[in-house]
Amino acid sequence: GGRMLIAVAGCVAQAEGAQIVARQPAVDMIVGPQSYHRLPEMIARVTRGSDAVLETDFPVEEKFDLLPMEGSARGASAFLTVQEGCDKFCTFCVVPYTRGAEFSRPLADIKKEARHLVHSGVREITLLGQNVNAYHAEGPDGKDRGLAHLIRVLAAIDGLERIRYTTSHPRDMDDELIAVHGEIEKLMPYLHLPVQSGSDRILAAMNRRHTREDYFALGERMRATRADIALSSDFIVGFPGETDKDFEDTMELIRQVAFAGAFSFKYSPRPGTPASAERQLPEDVKNARLQQLQALLFEQQNAFNKSCEGKIFPVLFEKAGRKEGQAVGRSPYLQPVHADGARPLIGELHLVRIVAALPNSLKGVLVEADIASQSREFAH
Numbered sequence: 001g002g003r004m005l006i007a008v009a010g011c012v013a014q015a016e017g018a019q020i021v022a023r024q025p026a027v028d029m030i031v032g033p034q035s036y037h038r039l040p041e042m043i044a045r046v047t048r049g050s051d052a053v054l055e056t057d058f059p060v061e062e063k064f065d066l067l068p069m070e071g072s073a074r075g076a077s078a079f080l081t082v083q084e085g086c087d088k089f090c091t092f093c094v095v096p097y098t099r100g101a102e103f104s105r106p107l108a109d110i111k112k113e114a115r116h117l118v119h120s121g122v123r124e125i126t127l128l129g130q131n132v133n134a135y136h137a138e139g140p141d142g143k144d145r146g147l148a149h150l151i152r153v154l155a156a157i158d159g160l161e162r163i164r165y166t167t168s169h170p171r172d173m174d175d176e177l178i179a180v181h182g183e184i185e186k187l188m189p190y191l192h193l194p195v196q197s198g199s200d201r202i203l204a205a206m207n208r209r210h211t212r213e214d215y216f217a218l219g220e221r222m223r224a225t226r227a228d229i230a231l232s233s234d235f236i237v238g239f240p241g242e243t244d245k246d247f248e249d250t251m252e253l254i255r256q257v258a259f260a261g262a263f264s265f266k267y268s269p270r271p272g273t274p275a276s277a278e279r280q281l282p283e284d285v286k287n288a289r290l291q292q293l294q295a296l297l298f299e300q301q302n303a304f305n306k307s308c309e310g311k312i313f314p315v316l317f318e319k320a321g322r323k324e325g326q327a328v329g330r331s332p333y334l335q336p337v338h339a340d341g342a343r344p345l346i347g348e349l350h351l352v353r354i355v356a357a358l359p360n361s362l363k364g365v366l367v368e369a370d371i372a373s374q375s376r377e378f379a380h
Contacts, residue, residue, distance in 0.1 A: 083129030198253030238286030240278035
């Protein structure tokens with residue numbers, strides 16, 4: 001029965017906290033990304049009658065030290081933050097200004113938390129970072145170790161069945177990380193690799209530090225390393241200066257790569273970023289391009305889902321479905337999979353034959369088989 005509190009959170013909140021409070025006195029809390037773990041304390045302060053609480057400046061090293069160890073009551077899948085910040089300075093992005101330089105958690109701390117998660121019932125861990133494949137930390141031998149080494153270390157934990165990571169930058173997909181996709185069976189064959197644009201001119205204006213051909217080559221290397229891998233991506237349309245030709249280059253990249261999924265947005269200025277000072281495109285142009293791009297991406301996602309029909313996937317069941325006895329889990333490609341009679345299997349990994357593909361999910365039936373005996377090539 002207490003009063004509703006209003007909070008503004010995220011990177012822009014961190015960048016403009018004082019201005020937000022000045023413009024909107026009704027706001028109770030401003031919280032930056034480095035301070036989410038302090039929300040209970042902030043709520044208590046506001047409830048006791050404090051003025052608006054701003055938590056927008058906090059060293060990331062201290063944040064990692066103070067993160068609470070996960071409790072035992074949780075699901076089969078968990079996120080594990082391993083890296084914060086970004087050094088890339090894309091001209092559209094506020095992250096380097098609000099989350100600071102790239103900082104990686106010590107490998108031993110990550111391993112300890114991962115073991116704790118598995119002990120509490122977690123079977124799948126997704127490694128998180130603003131630029132997660134830039135992860136690097138000192139190993140026990142004193143050598144600098146990257147994300148590939150971390151994945152190998154975590155894959156050796158008994159009881160951990162699946163590993164994922166997000167979000168990646170094409171510039172940091174090094175040879176060792178590409179190779180680990182072909183070596184570690186627990187690493188899921190689904191890679192989220194944002195490209196943002198298919199135009200070299202716009203990629204340069206965004207300061208992405210790679211070309212469309214670089215992205216094509218990277219996709220080919222990934223598929224040569226692991227034939228069953230699927231790619232997803234991020235796209236921004238309507239970036240300042242984007243012409244019809246630039247947009248068509250993006251559409252052509254999408255047609256050539258064929259994505260299993262994607263997130264797409266129309267450009268909106270972020271305060272203090274170089275691109276925000278450029279001349280903006282009309283909103284109707286942005287809207288039309290976004291609609292066209294999303295239609296193509298939706299078509300590709302549908303096609304990928306349809307290609308899964310008849311295949312057998314290991315599915316990690318996470319929650320009850322809407323129908324009696326039904327459970328919902330995730331395929332190796334992150335698709336929601338609905339299976340009847342699977343409710344007792346929540347928290348477990350079981351084989352499912354895909355019998356129908358829907359635009360945003362799959363329907364399957366349980367397969368009576370030993371999951372350990374199945375090949376990594378999920379389809380039969």
